Amino acid sequence: MAFSILHWLNYVSGTTKLQQKSELAVKADHVLKFCFDPELNHVQGRVQASMRDRSYHVNITLGENNTVVDGICDCVNGQDKCHHKASILLYGYKNVSKTDVRASWSQHPKRAPPKQTTTMEELFPPLPNIANYRATTRPVDETDVAFLCNKLNALGQFSAMLWIVSKEPPSPTLDVPTVEDLLLGEGYTGATDKIKWLKTNLAISKEKIEQVAQMTAGQRNNHLLALVRKNRLTASNFGKVLAAIRRNRFPPSLFKQILASYDLSTKDAIVWGVSN
Numbered sequence: 001m002a003f004s005i006l007h008w009l010n011y012v013s014g015t016t017k018l019q020q021k022s023e024l025a026v027k028a029d030h031v032l033k034f035c036f037d038p039e040l041n042h043v044q045g046r047v048q049a050s051m052r053d054r055s056y057h058v059n060i061t062l063g064e065n066n067t068v069v070d071g072i073c074d075c076v077n078g079q080d081k082c083h084h085k086a087s088i089l090l091y092g093y094k095n096v097s098k099t100d101v102r103a104s105w106s107q108h109p110k111r112a113p114p115k116q117t118t119t120m121e122e123l124f125p126p127l128p129n130i131a132n133y134r135a136t137t138r139p140v141d142e143t144d145v146a147f148l149c150n151k152l153n154a155l156g157q158f159s160a161m162l163w164i165v166s167k168e169p170p171s172p173t174l175d176v177p178t179v180e181d182l183l184l185g186e187g188y189t190g191a192t193d194k195i196k197w198l199k200t201n202l203a204i205s206k207e208k209i210e211q212v213a214q215m216t217a218g219q220r221n222n223h224l225l226a227l228v229r230k231n232r233l234t235a236s237n238f239g240k241v242l243a244a245i246r247r248n249r250f251p252p253s254l255f256k257q258i259l260a261s262y263d264l265s266t267k268d269a270i271v272w273g274v275s276n
């Protein structure tokens with residue numbers, strides 16, 4: 001069976017919109033792919049969407065008496081009549097010759113013009129009178145910055161810049177020795193039995209532990225906790241150490257993990273754990 005204009009006419013009959021849209025689409029080269037199998041009376045194609053940067057797959061089976069038995073398109077109207085299917089039918093009529101051979105066309109996928117990035121400046125060009133505005137002709141110095149900060153601070157919460165201009169809150173300090181400090185300190189380098197010295201000095205009293213717990217509420221976001229935990233075997237990595245001892249294998253990756261060289265905070269599993 002060959003394609004007849006009647007396939008298309010029967011399909012679009014009664015709807016001028018379908019007729020017009022499919023004619024326009026074929027004229028505009030919107031049929032990107034076309035493959036007709038005369039033995040199965042089946043046609044497969046791809047049609048560029050009219051307004052969007054995408055294309056739809058169309059499958060049509062032709063029936064007796066120039067009808068369409070079955071047609072699917074993956075656009076929103078795909079189960080019903082749509083102009084993509086009509087376009088394929090019209091394209092078939094215009095391009096499939098009368099000889100019953102498998103016919104296939106594929107043109108270079110035509111896409112909407114590449115998306116362009118528009119900057120804020122391009123979207124909202126500054127008015128000419130404020131484009132190069134300067135409040136003063138002399139160079140800005142520290143006093144000017146302090147003056148502005150004071151003014152903004154006086155506005156309080158009404159100024160969105162309050163947090164930027166406010167002074168940083170004093171950060172609390174912990175007198176828990178960090179492993180790094182201990183290892184780099186004179187006590188360690190001067191000690192005769194280094195292991196014993198380290199064991200004694202690493203130990204933290206119960207009060208200290210409670211103090212750390214109080215000050216580091218909020219845990220993982222608290223940089224103090226990160227500081228204290230660094231290089232110590234904590235609950236989160238203790239299991240790995242035990243496993244390594246059991247296997248009697250101590251790969252470099254183990255030390256990397258313990259010494260916190262791996263940043264796992266962006267891994268999906270960790271992100272999930274943090275946000276749930």
Ligand SMILES: [Zn+2]
Pocket residue numbers: 056073074075076077078082083084085
């Ligand atoms: Zn469609």
